[in-house]
């Protein structure tokens with residue numbers, strides 16, 4: 479059976495490859511020690527989705543496990559509205575949409591299409607502001623870009639030096655546990 483890459487790991491990788499190592503080291507530890515404010519808010523935001531209590535509409539699917547044999551990825555979607563053929567990824571807060579988040583949504587889209595679902599619209603939903611951010615359906619060029627990114631992940635050399643960006647690090651949930659920098663994150 480081929481190895482599948484988790485869609486959320488791809489998102490972490492684009493943020494900082496070293497964060498994947500820290501996530502795996504600390505994920506079994508005390509959650510309160512590891513979780514910074516954004517992650518706690520994110521968990522709360524996903525609670526109704528994860529517990530499948532978000533909607534009673536029969537055409538709405540929440541927290542569905544998805545996969546793509548073609549791309550070699552697996553993950554979970556937040557919300558699919560069948561009537562609108564709309565796939566939504568919920569975030570607690572969304573000031574900027576990062577490329578990793580776009581790849582996450584594209585990856586979910588390609589998984590669902592391969593599984594036979596019809597999707598005509600994509601969007602992020604910011605819970606804190608109750609705002610919808612529509613995203614274009616990925617083109618075949620976008621798909622190639624995603625495939626190139628997955629290949630970069632697969633061929634990554636973990637022995638190469640990590641580039642430390644202090645602005646990024648202080649907004650990283652693993653900042654306080656990371657041995658690459660001495661400062662604390664902005665959430666403490």
Ligand code: SF4
Nearest residue numbers: 494497647650653656
């Ligand atoms: S603190 Fe910086 S170097 Fe450490 S995992 Fe986070 S982003 Fe990467």
